[in-house]
Amino acid sequence: MKLIVAGATGFVGTEVIRQALSHPGVTSILALARRTTPVPANAGPGADASKLQSVVCDDFENYSDSVKQQLSGADACVWLIAVTPSQLRSMPWEEARKICYDYTVKGLETIGKLSPASGKPLRFVYTSGANSERDPSKKPFILGDYCVMRGETENFVLKYAKDSNGAVDATVAKPGLIDAPGKWGIAMRVLSTIGRSIIGLPKVELTEIAATLIDQAVNGIEKDTLLNEDLVRIGQKVSGESE
Numbered sequence: 167m168k169l170i171v172a173g174a175t176g177f178v179g180t181e182v183i184r185q186a187l188s189h190p191g192v193t194s195i196l197a198l199a200r201r202t203t204p205v206p207a208n209a210g211p212g213a214d215a216s217k218l219q220s221v222v223c224d225d226f227e228n229y230s231d232s233v234k235q236q237l238s239g240a241d242a243c244v245w246l247i248a249v250t251p252s253q254l255r256s257m258p259w260e261e262a263r264k265i266c267y268d269y270t271v272k273g274l275e276t277i278g279k280l281s282p283a284s285g286k287p288l289r290f291v292y293t294s295g296a297n298s299e300r301d302p303s304k305k306p307f308i309l310g311d312y313c314v315m316r317g318e319t320e321n322f323v324l325k326y327a328k329d330s331n332g333a334v335d336a337t338v339a340k341p342g343l344i345d346a347p348g349k350w351g352i353a354m355r356v357l358s359t360i361g362r363s364i365i366g367l368p369k370v371e372l373t374e375i376a377a378t379l380i381d382q383a384v385n386g387i388e389k390d391t392l393l394n395e396d397l398v399r400i401g402q403k404v405s406g407e408s409e
């Protein structure tokens with residue numbers, strides 16, 4: 167199957183690409199980003215780098231014909247383009263909303279119309295966050311506007327799929343903190359563990375969430391919302407099976 171990974175250059179995207187290169191169910195990876203996606207350094211012995219095709223897009227609000235042509239015929243898309251909370255202070259709010267909400271809307275509207283070659287529904291696997299809030303009246307105390315805006319994006323994705331007459335099948339993954347070996351030094355790791363326990367934020371390993379996103383894209387969507395515990399469960403199951 168042909169898999170689009172949107173946000174292929176990021177933290178999660180790099181691991182999705184790394185695993186997809188060795189995944190027998192993925193024959194072709196279209197790495198969509200604003201810059202060239204390199205082959206991950208630690209791709210592993212079973213990786214087939216020839217599966218990777220970098221698709222550089224310079225306008226995510228207006229896809230060029232060339233980009234659309236390169237993305238056509240894909241069976242599934244893992245969407246990872248967003249601004250994470252730590253990056254919010256480095257840009258105006260309108261810019262963050264454009265990247266998180268507008269780019270997702272345009273991306274799904276564009277890719278959703280480029281039918282898979284199989285004639286089956288496009289599987290759209292959207293990655294959001296555990297604290298994103300779909301009900302604006304329940305705006306969280308911490309990062310309220312951001313959480314509601316991400317929830318609004320989740321609502322859009324699920325409604326688009328529901329109204330698509332079977333053209334799109336979608337799921338929203340809601341990870342807590344995504345952890346990986348070497349992500350932090352000891353001091354930051356202790357601080358993050360304390361912070362997470364205070365606000366009740368769960369954790370998933372990078373390898374687990376990447377395995378889950380690929381599994382849902384390749385084997386089909388289990389349900390329309392995947393909570394952190396689902397991401398851990400599915401990720402551990404499919405990683406165990408592939409060992």
Ligand SMILES: NC(=O)c1ccc[n+]([C@@H]2O[C@H](COP(=O)([O-])OP(=O)(O)OC[C@H]3O[C@@H](n4cnc5c(N)ncnc54)[C@H](OP(=O)(O)O)[C@@H]3O)[C@@H](O)[C@H]2O)c1
Pocket residue numbers: 172173174175176177178179199200201226246247248249250265293294295296341342343344345
């Ligand atoms: N990391 C976590 O602990 C965590 C936890 C919960 C949820 N999530 C969610 O998981 C998803 C992926 O997160 P991540 O950690 O992989 O984020 P990331 O490392 O910041 O990657 C984000 C991706 O979006 C792209 N992007 C950002 N701004 C863009 C712009 N203006 N135009 C085009 N592309 C742009 C980045 O491209 P460049 O590489 O060119 O910047 C990158 O490919 C996000 O939805 C995030 O909210 C992450």
